[in-house]
Amino acid sequence: MNASTFWKNYKAADEWQKTHNVTWWKTRCFALEHENHVLRVNIKNLISDKSCKSNLTKIYSNRQHNIKNKKLENESVLDENIEFHLNEDMMYFLTQSIKHKIELKKKKEITEINRKNIEELKEGKFDWINRKNEDAKLLYGKASSTVLAMETALEATIERHIDKTKPQYWPNIPLRL
Known part of the structure; x- marks a missing residue:
């Protein structure tokens, strides 16, 4: 062509x-x-x-x-x-357009459900952070904010190193030597 x-x-x-x-x-x-x-x-x-x-x-x-x-x-x-x-072609066209409208409506409903689920997960994540802060206050008292900052810095350093080197993970099978 x-x-x-x-x-x-x-x-x-x-x-x-x-x-x-x-x-x-x-x-x-x-x-x-x-x-x-x-x-x-x-x-x-x-x-x-x-x-x-x-x-x-x-x-x-x-x-x-x-x-x-x-x-x-x-x-x-x-x-x-x-x-x-x-004619038959026009009827086919109209039925296809109705099917597409129904599919779009379903997709919108699915995206709305997904958005609600993400919001619920975010709320759950914030609850986890609040619980972690409360536990740190119980364990470390006034120094809880500095300890949490050091933990976060250490985790960020490890994640940066992993992203930079991209290490190969050890296989999850037992070695029988």
């Missing part, structure tokens, strides 16, 4: 995406206009009639009827300038 073929495919995909976006927004506008029209008619009916209960039941039944009609019209949506058909 040479570079010109790649760019031709890229341009074709880009054009398809642009036309798809325009088509999607036009159909969305058409659907919203229809919904606004239905709402206006229902509000006018509510205002004009005195018996609200009967109107509410009519509105509910009209709404249910509209939902059933929309389910039947799933195959195509017509506009003055555009005709939008749902």
